[in-house]
Amino acid sequence: MKALVYNGPGQRSWRDVPDPVIQDPEDAIVRVDAVTICGTDLHILKGDVPTVQPGRILGHEAVGTVTAVGSGVRGVAIGDRVLISCITACGRCEYCRQGHYGQCLGGGGWILGHLIDGTQAEQVRVPFADRSVYKLPDNVSNEEAVLLADILPTSFEVGVLNGKVSPGDTVVIVGAGPIGLAALATSKLFTPSYVVVVDAADARRKAALERGADLALGPDEDVVAKIRELTGGLGADVAIEAVGVPATFELCTQVVRPGGTVANIGVHGAPATLHLEDLWIKNVTITTGLVDTFSTPRLLSMLAAGRLEMPGLITHRFGLDEMQDAYDVFADPATTGALKVALFGDKGFE
Numbered sequence: 001m002k003a004l005v006y007n008g009p010g011q012r013s014w015r016d017v018p019d020p021v022i023q024d025p026e027d028a029i030v031r032v033d034a035v036t037i038c039g040t041d042l043h044i045l046k047g048d049v050p051t052v053q054p055g056r057i058l059g060h061e062a063v064g065t066v067t068a069v070g071s072g073v074r075g076v077a078i079g080d081r082v083l084i085s086c087i088t089a090c091g092r093c094e095y096c097r098q099g100h101y102g103q104c105l106g107g108g109g110w111i112l113g114h115l116i117d118g119t120q121a122e123q124v125r126v127p128f129a130d131r132s133v134y135k136l137p138d139n140v141s142n143e144e145a146v147l148l149a150d151i152l153p154t155s156f157e158v159g160v161l162n163g164k165v166s167p168g169d170t171v172v173i174v175g176a177g178p179i180g181l182a183a184l185a186t187s188k189l190f191t192p193s194y195v196v197v198v199d200a201a202d203a204r205r206k207a208a209l210e211r212g213a214d215l216a217l218g219p220d221e222d223v224v225a226k227i228r229e230l231t232g233g234l235g236a237d238v239a240i241e242a243v244g245v246p247a248t249f250e251l252c253t254q255v256v257r258p259g260g261t262v263a264n265i266g267v268h269g270a271p272a273t274l275h276l277e278d279l280w281i282k283n284v285t286i287t288t289g290l291v292d293t294f295s296t297p298r299l300l301s302m303l304a305a306g307r308l309e310m311p312g313l314i315t316h317r318f319g320l321d322e323m324q325d326a327y328d329v330f331a332d333p334a335t336t337g338a339l340k341v342a343l344f345g346d347k348g349f350e
Helices: 039-046 142-146 151-161 178-190 202-210 223-230 246-255 296-304 320-330
Strands: 002-006 012-016 028-036 062-069 081-084 123-126 133-135 170-174 194-198 215-217 236-241 256-264 285-287 314-319 340-344
Touching: 002 320, 012 320, 028 081, 028 142, 062 123, 062 142, 081 142, 133 296, 142 296, 142 340, 151 178, 151 256, 151 296, 170 178, 170 223, 170 246, 178 194, 178 202, 178 236, 194 202, 194 223, 202 215, 215 223, 223 246, 236 246, 246 256, 314 320, 320 340
Parallel strands: 170 194, 170 236, 194 215, 236 256, 256 285, 314 340
Antiparallel strands: 002 012, 028 062, 028 123, 028 340, 062 081, 081 133
């Protein structure tokens, strides 16, 4: 089969690799019908995630069709159309029993495209299939479902729920890429008074306004002053960091009000300064996290029932064999206007 292989920092190739096979009774083999590229994949290619070794097939979010199952799999069968979660869960360890699947100690967690071969391929082996794939309702398309593999549960759990967004809040989201826009969509489930998005790119600020942001601020504006003006001098109840660079994290700590919460979603490859000389007296809560995907069934149910407004994040579509072109487009959003790209196999449009 063909797959996108990480060959070391700055190097990738779409090439022939061996087909995956069942290695454990709880495995499933899934034909990839739709897959996407995550900002984390770009961090890997930059060398920001040294635990990813050269030779690894990248990718951790996809939709596909089960083609084989191990003898221990009970929840899915050959022919089922499934969502492949970005998080794999053994279901037995202490963390899994608490619902913290991202911290799984039993061989799961974020392993696809990280510690084992991932989803940017024609086929993928999914361990612990009963707890790591979800059968899809007929009325949910592959394109809709693939957003539930990672960015929607990530934005919801690590941003909105960790940030404790509540009715009437002022929410500031720093970063209007796919994760930031997904945080915008899921924060609105809690009816905040204002959602303000901050981004350096004109196109992304426009995208945020089109998707329901009340205000979009750019780098030439005094963001802190604007937020305080909007909130009667108080600041944001919740500041969500959705980029992963020091400046955006530090901006979140500047716009949040005393007693507020900074929820960090971004993947950081460099240290950020924590200004405790300013924050120690303000009762500010700072949260971090890797998504656990405990919310995936709930979000999938809401989507199937028409109760989850999808934010229209996919801007570019490719065939699976156009993986290299898709990476080039996704990695240069300033030129291409890309938010999220989706790639489809021969059966993926069905």
